[in-house]
Amino acid sequence: MVSLRFPFLFSQPSNHSHPTSHGPFRPVAIAVAVATATVAGVSTYQNRKHPFVENAINFLFSNHSSTHLWGSLSLADNSSDTVVESKTGVSFPSVLGDSRKLLGIGLRRKSVLGLKNIDVYAFGVYADNGDLKKLLSEKYGKLSLSELKENKEFNADLMEADICMTVRLQIIYSKxxxxxxxxxxxxxxxxxxxxxxxxxxxxxxxxxxxxxxLFTSQFKDEYKIPRGSVIDLSKERGHVLRTTIDGKEVGSIESKLLCRSLLDLYIGEDPFDRKAKEDIELNLASLVQK
Structure with a gap:
């Protein structure tokens, strides 16, 4: 039945990776420069009014132009308040609410006509620590990390179980x-x-x-999503998917199928960012085993 209502282990990056801490750093400046150059390049294409390029940009991140370029960052069990995505400098809180812990971060990138890669949004995947231990520890708590990595039921159970989770999207592409x-x-x-x-x-x-x-109708034309906008897709108790844009709830739908379909984009067999999925699996295993 569908109802509609409106209203840890994190591994440390190598010495060549950007640091994950507060404050301005040179790598962040470099990431900003790269992003600026990318936008400038797209603007140049648009100024030419080439219809094929304009159409490609308009449907920027449909699956037809998808590339699996990885932008995820692996971090240590984190005492800091935020975690930084290394390629863009976008920061994510290490905990949402009281108990949803950050499992991994990644980058959604798109190729426009094979000419330029666009950073569309950075994302972070969170899960309720208590739910993970309560619903998955009994089945998986005694397995080693290598055994969990090879266990195809692990992620499927995560998506199927009534575990509170959030996928946070932070918009990077300004257009x-x-x-x-x-x-x-x-x-x-x-x-x-x-x-x-x-x-x-x-x-x-x-x-x-x-x-x-029902799900896509929540994204109404009246909503604006400039660079820096935050979209939270949160799976709540009873398999209710709640959507918020910049902190404002725009709708919620009760559907176990929809919740699983949404999570599959980020932690399923063919995720947007495979490195992010690997980080998430390691952190899940760590939390389940504690």
């Missing part, structure tokens, strides 16, 4: 429109809904289409 976000989720989440939705009979197809429509 990203809410329409592009909506189109991207229509495709990527829609693909996962079909993947996990079971039999392809007419009734189930209609049900999955309704779920996808």
């Amino acid at each position: 990203l429109s809410i329409r592009s976000v909506r189109s991207a989720f229509e495709e990527s989440v829609g693909t996962r809904l079909r993947k996990f939705g079971g039999s392809d009979n007419k009734e189930l197809l209609q049900s999955r289409a309704k779920i996808a429509c």
Whole structure:
């Protein structure tokens, strides 16, 4: 049934990686310079009014232009308040609320016509520490890290269990429109809904289409998402997916299928950032074993 309501272990980077601490650093300045150059390059293409390039940018992060370029950062069991994504300088709180711990961070990048890679958004994946221990420790707590890494049920159980989780997106690309976000989720989440939705009979197809429509309709044209905007996609008790933009709740949907489909984009078999998924798996194993 679908209802709609509106209103640790982290590994340290090598000496060649950017530091993960507060305050301005040279690597952050370099990342800003690179981002500026990237935007300038895109602006040059747009000024040429080339229709193919404009269309590619408009649908910036649909799956058709996807690349798996990794921007994740692996960090040690973290006593600091924030963690920095090394390629962009974007920071994430190490804990959301009282108990959702940061498991890993990554970078969603897109290739425009094979000419330029665009940093679209950085993301962080969080999970409730108490839920992890309560629902997964009994089954997986005695397994070694290597055994958990080879266990295909581990991530599936994480997505299926009633564990509170949040995927936080921090927008990097300054020209990203809410329409592009909506189109991207229509495709990527829609693909996962079909993947996990079971039999392809007419009734189930209609049900999955309704779920996808309810979710993407939350991203209304009236919302603006300039660079620095934060979108939280939070899985709450009872498999309710709650969406907020810059702290304002824009809707919530109760659907176990939708929650799993959304999480699959980041920790599933074909994630947006594979290095981020590896970090998340290691941190999950560490928390479950404690």
